[in-house]
Amino acid sequence: MSFGVRLKVWGDFACFTRPEMKSERVSYDVVTPSAARGILEAIYWKPGITWVIDRIHVLSPIRFTAIRRNELGGKIPYGNVRSAMKGGAPQPLFIEDDRQQRAALVLRDVAYGIEAHFELTGQDDNAAKHAEMFKRRARNGQCFNQPYLGCREFPAFFEWVDGPWPDSDLPAQDRDKDLGFMLHDIDFAHDMTPRFFRAQLAGGVIDVPRFDAAEVRT
């Protein structure tokens, strides 16, 4: 029995930041598997399951726009947070003191269809239970936290898809395209190593290899 999920997600803006263009952000052309996983996890996730992205349908034209934002330059050191938790003084960080203006090339008016399934991490768990819970939550629009398109400030809207995927607005000449190497996900077990795969649009759909597949490389 397969417990695949089909979810349409869309939003006004999206930024799936390329690792090499992280300072002055430039987005990937389409959603990355790890960003798609994040959206699913925002709707439903338990330690008993892991989400695996199978396919990504690109439903709207790939359009970019440039924006500029003021952001923070630094981070609060880990040690300070720890001491604050132990009862020390809270650690303030004022943006006025550490401001960085950053430009970003972000996506506009995106819509994707995400096809995914989950795998159980434990032995004795009921897969049908998780599947039904996800389905119910997705239908009701419930989420643990607001799902987002790459960056927290770009909220994602979502809906469960029962029938066929809606028609894609992607122009015909863009439906078959090599998108180059794309981040698949981070290998958290091995020193947080990024793993990449060659993203190919075929008929407006990207087939995502499994995380442990041979074509996903570090």
Add this chain to the structure above:
Amino acid sequence: MILTSLAVYYDRLSQEPEPAVPLSGFSRQKIHFALHIDADGKLAEPPVFDLRQTEGKKTAPQELVVPEAVKRSVGVAANFLWDNTGYVLGADDKGKPERTAKTFEAFKARCHEIGDGLDDAGMAAVLSFLDAWNPADAPDLPGWEEMVKGCNLVFRLAGGGLGYVHERPAVRQAWLDHLAGASRERRGMCLVTGQDAPIARLHPSIKGVRDAQSSGAALVSYNQESFTSYGKEQSYNAPVGEPAVFAYTTALNHLLRKGSRQRVQIGDATTVFWTERASEVEGLLGFLFDPTADDGTEDAVRRFLEAVRDGKKPRDDPEELQSGFFILGLAPNAARLSVRFWHVDTVAGVCAAVGRHFADLAMDRAFDNEPEFPGLWQLLREIAAQGELKNVNPALAGALMRSILTDAPYPASLPRAVITRIRADQTVNYPRAAMLKAYLVRNRQKEVSVSLDPNCTDVGYRLGRLFAVLEKAQQEAIPGANTTIRDRYYGSASATPAAVFPQLMRLAQHHIEKAEYGGVSDRRIEEILETVQTFPKHLSLDEQGMFAIGYYHQRRENYKKTAKTKGED
């Protein structure tokens, strides 16, 4: 994809017969002399070749592609197979014999380190020359007085055929192997090429982006803590292999070099473009944005632009037309570069978009010396205060370029910018009328003709024509008037016709009575007003655009007629 496309472009450049870009591990250096040695390492005849070239009174050293220079400050570090006399011959004019002896030893050691065991006659000759050389003999070399002044030397093998020793294939390969092995960076998959390579910790800076630091700015950098993630440092945040880093920075620096025809400044974005395969279009597009008076390509450009405007293919080679066309706009931000614009299309796609732009823009010119294909800057100058480029709104400039290249609607602020300038100086000239037309045609799907259309019933157009006729009537009645109705009324006539036209019509009656051929104006006014029921209270921005176009067309027509009658007399 930006880095990948640049790296691919570098490969294309480096494979040309005479590459304009340095090869990885090599750099262009000023070299003055070449030592001529035979296979046994003895100086041959003549012992020294002077590589300097004389231009006028100056003698300039030749620029040769040699193994990359080491980073040198005060310490001793030798280059491979080329360096100054202190290193190569162990003699110089610096007056520090101990140091000079050290530098010579360093040079010898470096050549041995890389060249030992290499099966190459040139390399062997250099090594035996260095082993046998006595620095005290240096002053006996011909031209030593000049050579000693910090000149760089290379080696040339007698009868070796192939130019210099450092150019011999085996030597080159040994040098590259040495470089690859010397890299102490950790290895990993390069996200540009997908191959296993040493990961670069820092990326070289990019020079030539306007307003960026003159020493260069970085496209890939992590100069703030918040830019990093997962505890990674510097460029380990993005694993890019050293060869790819070299390739993309070299290609980008090549595109941004001084005098590049593939670089244009649009607003605050320094924009470069290149094609996947060598294509003439690559060089012609720079012309589209910033036509310079004369660089000998005018005819080719004109033919190209005429072809694309008429919807023809500028080339017959289908493969070239389908190859990729890349446009990258960069703007500085702090010590970094931000990508303002990134567009990938085919050569055919860009040609078609440019063609449609000029088709939308097509308008009869008032004078023959006006450009038939005005460049982006010529258009922007028309909508900048005082006609100065420094007053061009950078946001509008960027948006306009984007619409031209992607065949997207023109920026919504374009007509207001044009109309504001027209109202400020009461001048409706060819580029302004053309821009208004292009906007109305593309964004509003209006049909606007290239020259006067007597059948157009658009009220704005008609009123614009009427205004031109009224102006003509005044001109005929009072030639050389200091202030014409245009100076006084253009603004209000185009925005609020009902407020001024009745008065202008009354005024016109006096002008018509006074003028010699007033009847002509009278007939024209009648004909224009045929379809105008009332003067509208106000005109929208689009209608004001039509007003300006109508005014421009009718004025041109008036001018043409008078020229003809004069000619007949």
